[in-house]
Amino acid sequence: MPAIDAEAFLRDLYDLRKIGAFRTGVHRPTYSPQDMESRRWLMAKLTECGLDASIDGIGNVYGRHPGPGPHVLVGSHIESQNEAGWLDGALGVVAGVALARAGLPVDVCAFADEEGHFEGGFLGSRSIIGELSEEEIDRSRNRTDGSKLRDALQAAGLAGKPRMQLEPGRHKGFFEMHIEQGTQLETAGLQIGVVTGIVAIWQWRIVVTGQQDHAGGTTMAERKDAGLAAVRLLAAIDAEFPRICGERSTWTTGRITLDPGAPSIIPGRADVLFQFRDVSVPMLERMEAGLRALVREAARRERCSFELQAVSKAIPALCDPTMMAALSGAAEAIAPGKWQEMPSGAGHDAQNIARRMPAAMLFVPSIGGISHHWAEDTKDEDLMQGIRVLDEAARRFLAA
Amino acid sequence: MPAIDAEAFLRDLYDLRKIGAFRTGVHRPTYSPQDMESRRWLMAKLTECGLDASIDGIGNVYGRHPGPGPHVLVGSHIESQNEAGWLDGALGVVAGVALARAGLPVDVCAFADEEGHFEGGFLGSRSIIGELSEEEIDRSRNRTDGSKLRDALQAAGLAGKPRMQLEPGRHKGFFEMHIEQGTQLETAGLQIGVVTGIVAIWQWRIVVTGQQDHAGGTTMAERKDAGLAAVRLLAAIDAEFPRICGERSTWTTGRITLDPGAPSIIPGRADVLFQFRDVSVPMLERMEAGLRALVREAARRERCSFELQAVSKAIPALCDPTMMAALSGAAEAIAPGKWQEMPSGAGHDAQNIARRMPAAMLFVPSIGGISHHWAEDTKDEDLMQGIRVLDEAARRFLAA
Numbered sequence: 138m139p140a141i142d143a144e145a146f147l148r149d150l151y152d153l154r155k156i157g158a159f160r161t162g163v164h165r166p167t168y169s170p171q172d173m174e175s176r177r178w179l180m181a182k183l184t185e186c187g188l189d190a191s192i193d194g195i196g197n198v199y200g201r202h203p204g205p206g207p208h209v210l211v212g213s214h215i216e217s218q219n220e221a222g223w224l225d226g227a228l229g230v231v232a233g234v235a236l237a238r239a240g241l242p243v244d245v246c247a248f249a250d251e252e253g254h255f256e257g258g259f260l261g262s263r264s265i266i267g268e269l270s271e272e273e274i275d276r277s278r279n280r281t282d283g284s285k286l287r288d289a290l291q292a293a294g295l296a297g298k299p300r301m302q303l304e305p306g307r308h309k310g311f312f313e314m315h316i317e318q319g320t321q322l323e324t325a326g327l328q329i330g331v332v333t334g335i336v337a338i339w340q341w342r343i344v345v346t347g348q349q350d351h352a353g354g355t356t357m358a359e360r361k362d363a364g365l366a367a368v369r370l371l372a373a374i375d376a377e378f379p380r381i382c383g384e385r386s387t388w389t390t391g392r393i394t395l396d397p398g399a400p401s402i403i404p405g406r407a408d409v410l411f412q413f414r415d416v417s418v419p420m421l422e423r424m425e426a427g428l429r430a431l432v433r434e435a436a437r438r439e440r441c442s443f444e445l446q447a448v449s450k451a452i453p454a455l456c457d458p459t460m461m462a463a464l465s466g467a468a469e470a471i472a473p474g475k476w477q478e479m480p481s482g483a484g485h486d487a488q489n490i491a492r493r494m495p496a497a498m499l500f501v502p503s504i505g506g507i508s509h510h511w512a513e514d515t516k517d518e519d520l521m522q523g524i525r526v527l528d529e530a531a532r533r534f535l536a537a
Numbered sequence: 538m539p540a541i542d543a544e545a546f547l548r549d550l551y552d553l554r555k556i557g558a559f560r561t562g563v564h565r566p567t568y569s570p571q572d573m574e575s576r577r578w579l580m581a582k583l584t585e586c587g588l589d590a591s592i593d594g595i596g597n598v599y600g601r602h603p604g605p606g607p608h609v610l611v612g613s614h615i616e617s618q619n620e621a622g623w624l625d626g627a628l629g630v631v632a633g634v635a636l637a638r639a640g641l642p643v644d645v646c647a648f649a650d651e652e653g654h655f656e657g658g659f660l661g662s663r664s665i666i667g668e669l670s671e672e673e674i675d676r677s678r679n680r681t682d683g684s685k686l687r688d689a690l691q692a693a694g695l696a697g698k699p700r701m702q703l704e705p706g707r708h709k710g711f712f713e714m715h716i717e718q719g720t721q722l723e724t725a726g727l728q729i730g731v732v733t734g735i736v737a738i739w740q741w742r743i744v745v746t747g748q749q750d751h752a753g754g755t756t757m758a759e760r761k762d763a764g765l766a767a768v769r770l771l772a773a774i775d776a777e778f779p780r781i782c783g784e785r786s787t788w789t790t791g792r793i794t795l796d797p798g799a800p801s802i803i804p805g806r807a808d809v810l811f812q813f814r815d816v817s818v819p820m821l822e823r824m825e826a827g828l829r830a831l832v833r834e835a836a837r838r839e840r841c842s843f844e845l846q847a848v849s850k851a852i853p854a855l856c857d858p859t860m861m862a863a864l865s866g867a868a869e870a871i872a873p874g875k876w877q878e879m880p881s882g883a884g885h886d887a888q889n890i891a892r893r894m895p896a897a898m899l900f901v902p903s904i905g906g907i908s909h910h911w912a913e914d915t916k917d918e919d920l921m922q923g924i925r926v927l928d929e930a931a932r933r934f935l936a937a
């Protein structure tokens with residue numbers, strides 16, 4: 138079996154970057170002419186590397202290894218956010234091409250619309266695991282211009298094509314290589330992140346009800362200030378959460394709306410959007426218990442009432458320990474001391490594929506953490522180290 | 538000199554209540570047919586009580602005592618907020634009628650548009666002290682329907698009339714009787730509030746600038762969360778202000794805007810509307826110093842920058858000590874133990890008249906603190922005690 142060709146991998150990435158080029162990034166919204174051109178480019182590359190290439194009814198491009206297994210699946214997405222980076226998604230797809238070129242028994246997939254140009258998002262990875270209905274496709278519209286997904290599929294020449302499904306039992310696991318989209322690796326001077334899991338978001342709405350009053354006539358002692366009660370609760374969360382959270386837990390207050398929001402009126406109502414994230418369900422549950430206790434305590438202490446609504450509670454996607462061990466071992470062999478384990482704070486196709494097979498992810502650094510912007514970039518040497526580690530990890534995992 | 542006739546005072550109030558009646562309140566927006574009817578009603582009453590009545594070019598109705606001085610001026614406003622209470626304003630005007638009926642040397646004035654139906658507000662009391670320009674009248678529009686003040690004056694038959702000015706040296710002082718518009722007196726079981734001053738509002742805008750980031754990829758340690766920095770500052774103000782403020786100081790956060798205000802984005806900017814109020818300038822200055830120190834401390838502690846903008850810093854109107862002493866003495870004589878000194882948190886015509894002569898205010902309780910709503914009310918017995926105290930105070934002050 139030939140060794141991995143990191144230079145050819147880089148050449149492929151730079152080739153793909155020309156399709157839909159926008160400044161130093163790319164503009165390849167899902168099913169646009171540029172996106173479809175990139176899918177045709179990919180099919181040619183897969184064929185060149187000896188895979189049987191096809192495109193399905195949702196736009197997934199699939200390269201099937203013709204030889205015997207065991208196989209691994211490798212991939213990501215190939216469309217981009219609008220006027221965004223050249224590596225987000227493309228990296229994981231071209232990594233699959235590189236492993237195929239090196240003769241590994243890999244299937245390669247570019248999942249359509251991970252970026253969610255259409256309502257629902259993750260169309261390709263949800264379709265291939267059987268979790269995207271025809272009814273949802275009928276309903277979904279483009280988030281930018283409101284046009285119908287069905288019309289976009291028709292225009293792209295995909296209407297009427299069957300949608301492929303994963304072949305049960307065919308794959309030992311799924312690898313997705315991706316840019317970090319943060320500054321962890323760069324700040325620590327590392328080249329490789331072995332992803333432990335994709336965090337789940339537990340999103341909450343906190344509604345505080347007090348008494349709307351004129352700010353002139355109402356003494357401080359008489360007030361039932363919903364805004365101040367919300368501020369005190371959020372300050373208490375800020376003080377308490379570090380004691381109950383995991384090392385990489387995050388929590389965020391994204392919005393505070395005071396009603397009526399006028400300078401001389403004591404707010405009668407405060408509406409807060411609050412979320413926390415972690416890869417561990419027991420940790421998420423502990424944070425929920427902590428949040429509930431703080432809200433109860435606030436309700437006891439304040440002259441306002443509190444309502445805590447769970448808006449959404451997702452399930453984190455944990456990475457497969459055997460695959461993680463293969464990645465860690467490969468990273469230590471190729472980039473000793475230059476890697477770490479870390480969660481993924483953002484969502485990826487891997488979270489869907491993980492529902493059907495073991496899955497794992499490998500991160501390479503993002504320069505300055507820039508993401509979803511045309512200035513997104515990663516050093517060539519980090520990209521090359523990444524593909525070397527992925528290649529070695531896939532070999533170790535296949536042999537395990 | 539006849540004694541005060543509290544029953545006649547009540548009858549006048551109930552008569553006036555019929556003009557523009559709305560449920561148990563009234564609807565008499567400035568210069569509306571109902572408002573103009575109430576002004577004509579008032580001129581008839583003033584004439585009946587022996588005063589020379591007139592209306593001027595801004596709608597001020599003035600009853601001039603024909604006899605020798607010293608005189609006091611008594612009054613308030615006669616228009617109402619939309620679909621609002623029957624006593625707000627009317628009480629102080631009819632109180633003047635009652636004192637005139639009792640033979641006191643009083644001039645009575647109903648100042649136009651204290652309620653600010655037109656841009657600028659306080660048109661009548663600002664006009665009579667010479668602080669309302671023709672240019673402002675040209676510009677001002679109705680806040681509800683955008684119509685021009687000039688057109689409203691024309692329609693009300695006031696266009697072209699001269700605007701009267703206070704006669705320098707004529708008045709020993711100005712008394713305004715008003716409903717409390719709060720629950721202080723009711724809660725304490727009192728009948729009379731002797732107003733110490735009309736608070737000034739010092740309004741601030743606090744802008745916190747951090748770094749907008751994705752809530753997924755950015756660790757807690759890396760964040761520059763402008764929203765959380767604002768929350769911590771507001772919690773610190775809440776903890777610190779009670780130590781530096783006066784007994785009746787108030788402070789209010791009316792609005793918190795986090796930018797961009799999305800659930801999964803760490804706010805890069807927070808915009809806070811914050812105000813405090815007091816009747817004492819040294820106290821206001823102490824609160825400003827406290828606020829500035831807390832903002833400086835936050836800027837030192839947080840990984841965000843803070844900007845503190847003074848939006849407006851008004852001057853409080855202090856009540857005249859001699860007039861307050863007359864009110865307190867009268868209150869203790871007529872309603873012993875049933876009165877207190879208190880600031881006015883809301884604005885009144887007295888704050889403008891106080892710029893030309895000594896001024897004082899007397900409050901009676903508002904049932905449930907309801908104000909600017911048709912359900913606003915005060916017990917008859919409290920209204921009657923109020924007029925008795927005002928009468929006695931005016932006599933004491935005139936004799937002083």
